[in-house]
Amino acid sequence: xxxxxxxxxxxxxxxxxxxxxxxxxxxxxxxxxxxxxxxxxxxxxxxxxxxxxxxxxxxxxxxxxxxxxxxxxxxxxxxxxxxxxxxxxxxxxxxxxxxxxxxxxxxxxxxxxxxxxxxxxxxxxxxxxxxxxxxxxxxxxxxxxxxxxxxxxxxxxxxxxxxxxxxxxxxxxxxxxxxxxxxxxxxxxxxxxxxxxxxxxxxxxxxxxxxxxxxxxxxxxxxxxxxxxxxxxxxxxxxxxxxxxxxxxxxxxxxxxxxxxxxxxxxxxxxxxxxxxxxxxxxxxxxxxxxxxxxxxxxxxxxxxxxxxxxxxxxxxxxxxxxxxxxxxxxxxxxxxxxxxxxxxxxxxxxxxxxxxxxxxxxxxxxxxxxxxxxxxxxxxxxxxxxxxxxxxxxxxxxxxxxxxxxxxxxxxxxxxxxxxxxxxxxxxxxxxxxxxxxxxxxxxxxxxx
Amino acid sequence: xxxxxxxxxxxxxxxxxxxxxxxxxxxxxxxxxxxxxxxxxxxxxxxxxxxxxxxxxxxxxxxxxxxxxxxxxxxxxxxxxxxxxxxxxxxxxxxxxxxxxxxxxxxxxxxxxxxxxxxxxxxxxxxxxxxxxxxxxxxxxxxxxxxxxxxxxxxxxxxxxxxxxxxxxxxxx
Numbered sequence: 001x002x003x004x005x006x007x008x009x010x011x012x013x014x015x016x017x018x019x020x021x022x023x024x025x026x027x028x029x030x031x032x033x034x035x036x037x038x039x040x041x042x043x044x045x046x047x048x049x050x051x052x053x054x055x056x057x058x059x060x061x062x063x064x065x066x067x068x069x070x071x072x073x074x075x076x077x078x079x080x081x082x083x084x085x086x087x088x089x090x091x092x093x094x095x096x097x098x099x100x101x102x103x104x105x106x107x108x109x110x111x112x113x114x115x116x117x118x119x120x121x122x123x124x125x126x127x128x129x130x131x132x133x134x135x136x137x138x139x140x141x142x143x144x145x146x147x148x149x150x151x152x153x154x155x156x157x158x159x160x161x162x163x164x165x166x167x168x169x170x171x172x173x174x175x176x177x178x179x180x181x182x183x184x185x186x187x188x189x190x191x192x193x194x195x196x197x198x199x200x201x202x203x204x205x206x207x208x209x210x211x212x213x214x215x216x217x218x219x220x221x222x223x224x225x226x227x228x229x230x231x232x233x234x235x236x237x238x239x240x241x242x243x244x245x246x247x248x249x250x251x252x253x254x255x256x257x258x259x260x261x262x263x264x265x266x267x268x269x270x271x272x273x274x275x276x277x278x279x280x281x282x283x284x285x286x287x288x289x290x291x292x293x294x295x296x297x298x299x300x301x302x303x304x305x306x307x308x309x310x311x312x313x314x315x316x317x318x319x320x321x322x323x324x325x326x327x328x329x330x331x332x333x334x335x336x337x338x339x340x341x342x343x344x345x346x347x348x349x350x351x352x353x354x355x356x357x358x359x360x361x362x363x364x365x366x367x368x369x370x371x372x373x374x375x376x377x378x379x380x381x382x383x384x385x386x387x388x389x390x391x392x393x394x395x396x397x398x399x400x401x402x403x404x405x406x407x408x409x410x411x412x413x414x415x416x417x418x419x420x421x422x423x424x425x426x427x428x429x430x431x432x433x434x435x436x437x438x439x440x441x442x443x444x445x446x447x448x449x450x
Numbered sequence: 451x452x453x454x455x456x457x458x459x460x461x462x463x464x465x466x467x468x469x470x471x472x473x474x475x476x477x478x479x480x481x482x483x484x485x486x487x488x489x490x491x492x493x494x495x496x497x498x499x500x501x502x503x504x505x506x507x508x509x510x511x512x513x514x515x516x517x518x519x520x521x522x523x524x525x526x527x528x529x530x531x532x533x534x535x536x537x538x539x540x541x542x543x544x545x546x547x548x549x550x551x552x553x554x555x556x557x558x559x560x561x562x563x564x565x566x567x568x569x570x571x572x573x574x575x576x577x578x579x580x581x582x583x584x585x586x587x588x589x590x591x592x593x594x595x596x597x598x599x600x601x602x603x604x605x606x607x608x609x610x611x612x613x614x615x616x617x618x619x620x621x622x623x
Contacts (some may be wrong), residue, residue, distance in 0.1 A: 173604065
C-alpha cells in the first residue's frame with residue numbers, strides 16, 4: 001500500500017507530517033542539499049551543539065506556517081472587518097498547499113554557511129532569495145508543482161520570498177498576508193522557528209517563548225478601528241497573546257545579543273567571508289542553479305582544511321584562524337558614551353562624514369585612524385545595524401476595539417535597536433592595538449586626532 | 451548602510467512634516483518621500499513598491515532604523531497611535547552642510563508636498579499615495595479603471611473614496 005503521509009521526528013514539534021506532494025519536494029536535490037548547509041555557519045565553534053542544518057529548519061517553517069494558517073483562517077477567528085479578503089473554502093485549500101510548499105522551499109537559495117558571505121560573494125542586487133526564485137523555477141522541481149494539488153509556480157515564489165524581494169510584482173492583500181506568515185518580520189514562521197530551534201541547539205534559553213500561546217492568538221485584523229487610521233488587514237494578536245508577542249521580540253533581542261552577535265562568532269564570519277572570497281576567485285559565486293547546487297558547506301570546509309596545510313597560500317591565514325583558533329581578537333566594542341562623543345563632534349563639524357558613505361560610527365573612525373599604523377590587513381571592522389524594527393501590530397481588545405501594540409506595551413514601545421560596532425586585530429598585535437585605542441580614542445572621537 | 455545624502459533628504463522630509471504639525475509617523479515619512487520623489491523629482495535612493503498602506507520602501511524603512519541608531523532621528527510614543535519621529539536638528543544641519551547643503555536644492559518641492567500631506571491622516575495618505583503610484587504605473591488608464599485597480603489592490607478602501615483619491619492626487623501633481 002502506498003503511504004499517503006510521511007513523518008519526521010522533530011525536537012520542537014514532535015512529529016512533522018508531510019503529504020506526498022510535500023515529500024516530493026523534500027526528496028528533490030535542492031532540498032536534500034540543505035542537509036549540508038549549517039543554519040548558523042561557524043557558530044558551533046562557540047556553541048558546540050548548534051550544528052543543526054537548514055534542512056530541519058525548513059521542515060519546521062512549513063509546520064509553523066501551517067499552524068498559523070489554520071488558526072487565522074478558522075471561521076471562529078475571522079474578524080468581521082476582514083471577512084471580504086478571506087477566500088472561499090476551495091481557494092483556502094489551494095493557498096494552504098502553496099503556503100506549505102513555499103515554506104519548504106524558502107531557504108533553497110542559501111549559499112554555503114548560510115548568510116555569512118552572501119553580501120560579499122554575490123553580484124550587487126542578488127541574494128539568497130533571488131537564487132531561491134531560480135531554484136523554484138528549475139526543472140528539478142517542476143514535477144512537484146503538479147504532484148498532488150497543482151499549484152502556480154509564481155504563487156510559490158511570491159510566498160517564499162515576499163514582496164521585499166519581488167519588487168516588480170503586485171501582491172494582493174491576501175498574498176501579502178500569506179507571505180508575512182512565512183517571512184514576516186513580526187510573526188513570520190521563519191523567525192519563530194529559527195529562534196526556537198537555534199536556542200534549543202545552542203543550549204541557551206534566551207530564544208524560548210510560549211509559541212503555542214502566541215500562534216493560538218494570532219488573528220488577521222484591521223490595523224486600526226478607523227478614526228483616521230488605516231483599516232488595511234495585518235497579522236496581529238488577541239489581547240491574551242500580547243505577552244507572548246513581547247516574549248518573541250525579547251527572545252529575538254537576547255538571541256542577537258548573546259548568540260548571533262557573539263564577538264567570536266562575528267570574527268569567525270569575517271574570516272570565513274575572506275576565505276570564501278578567495279575560494280570562489282575573481283568570478284565570485286555564480287548565480288546559476290547548476291553551480292549553486294554543487295556548493296555546500298562540505299566543499300568549503302574541505303578547502304579550508306586543505307589550505308591550512310599550505311602555508312604559502314594567501315588563504316592560509318583565514319584557514320588557520322578558523323581551524324587553529326588563530327582568529328583576530330576583539331579590541332573595541334560598541335560603547336554608548338563613545339557614540340555620544342562622536343555625535344557631538346559631528347554636530348559641531350569637527351568630524352566630517354563622507355557624503356556617499358555610511359555615516360560614521362566610533363569603530364569606523366577609530367579603525368580608520370589605526371589602519372595607517374598597524375596596516376589595514378591587521379585590523380578588521382565589523383559594523384551592523386538591524387535592518388528593520390517591527391514591534392507595531394494591531395491588538396484585538398476584549399471589547400472588540402483594535403489598539404496598537406506599542407500603546408499597550410511599554411516593552412514594545414521602548415525596544416532597543418541592535419547594533420554591532422567592533423574592531424578586531426591580529427592576535428600578535430591585539431594587546432598593542434588595545435593600548436593604542438585606550439590612549440587615542442578620546443582624541444579621535446573628539447575630532448582632534450590625526 | 452544608508453548614505454549621508456539619503457539621511458539628509460529623509461531627515462529633511464521628517465522635519466518639514468513636523469514643522470507643519472504632522473504626526474510624522476513612518477507612514478507620513480514614507481508617503482511624503484514617495485510623492486516628493488515622483489512628483490518633484492527629489493532624488494531619494496529608496497525604491498518604492500505597492501505594499502503596506504500603498505507605496506512603501508523597504509530601503510527607506512531600513513534608513514529610518516539606521517537614522518535612529520545614529521541619533522539623527524528619535525521616536526516619541528503616544529497612547530493610541532504609532533510612534534512619531536523627531537529630528538536631531540544640530541546633527542542633521544551638520545550632515546546637510548557636509549553634503550554641500552543638498553537639502554536646499556530640493557526644499558521647495560519638499561515644502562509643497564508637505565504643505566498638503568502634513569495634516570492628512572494615515573488613511574488619507576494611503577489613498578492619495580496609492581492613487582499617485584497607480585497613475586504613474588498606468589499612465590494610459592482612465593480614472594475609472596485606476597479607481598477599480600485601487601480597490602482591487604486595497605480592498606479595504608471603499609470605491610467612492612478610491613475615486614476621490616485620484617482627484618486629490620491630481621491637485622498635487
